[in-house]
Amino acid sequence: MTPPQRQRRNPQGQAPPPPPAKTGNQKQPERLFVVAGPDGGERDGDLDLVTLIVARADPPPSATPEQSALLRLSTTPLSVAELSAYLNLPFSMTTVLLTDMLTAGLVTARAPIVRQSVADRSLLEAVMHGLQRL
Numbered sequence: 001m002t003p004p005q006r007q008r009r010n011p012q013g014q015a016p017p018p019p020p021a022k023t024g025n026q027k028q029p030e031r032l033f034v035v036a037g038p039d040g041g042e043r044d045g046d047l048d049l050v051t052l053i054v055a056r057a058d059p060p061p062s063a064t065p066e067q068s069a070l071l072r073l074s075t076t077p078l079s080v081a082e083l084s085a086y087l088n089l090p091f092s093m094t095t096v097l098l099t100d101m102l103t104a105g106l107v108t109a110r111a112p113i114v115r116q117s118v119a120d121r122s123l124l125e126a127v128m129h130g131l132q133r134l
Contacts, residue, residue, distance in 0.1 A: 047095045050112045052077040057106050066097055067106070074107060 054077050059068035066087060073086055084094040101107045 047080050047098055047109060049079060049081040049091065051080050051109050052112055053080060053083060053098060054108050054110070055106065056108055060106075063106075067101060070094075070097060070101065071106060077110075079112070 053074045055071045055074040059071045063071070069087055070083060073083055080091065080094055080098065084091045087094065098107060102109060
């Protein structure tokens with residue numbers, strides 16, 4: 001049995017087809033170094049995926065579009081992972097932006113609220129007694 005012969009995509013003598021024309025609604029992605037801005041030196045951020053970010057101020061006129069979007073999204077506490085997903089940016093790029101915004105005082109970062117695995121017994125008893133009195 002003979003294997004099938006491969007056919008060339010562009011036969012000899014024919015030019016390859018031109019690339020598809022770009023329409024006005026297709027958006028070229030920004031390079032990540034353009035989004036991050038100039039290297040401001042050492043960035044020391046202790047941000048992880050579950051760190052909660054809250055905006056402290058409205059976007060200043062000098063803010064980049066990404067910074068403005070971060071400030072608008074973080075009016076209520078959101079994790080860095082959520083902000084990264086909403087902006088469609090990699091986690092590392094989001095942490096660079098947030099670290100710059102933390103040093104500028106535009107946002108605050110706080111650790112997530114960890115709930116206890118077992119509720120306090122005295123609280124449960126107080127709730128139970130309150131319900132029995134009703």
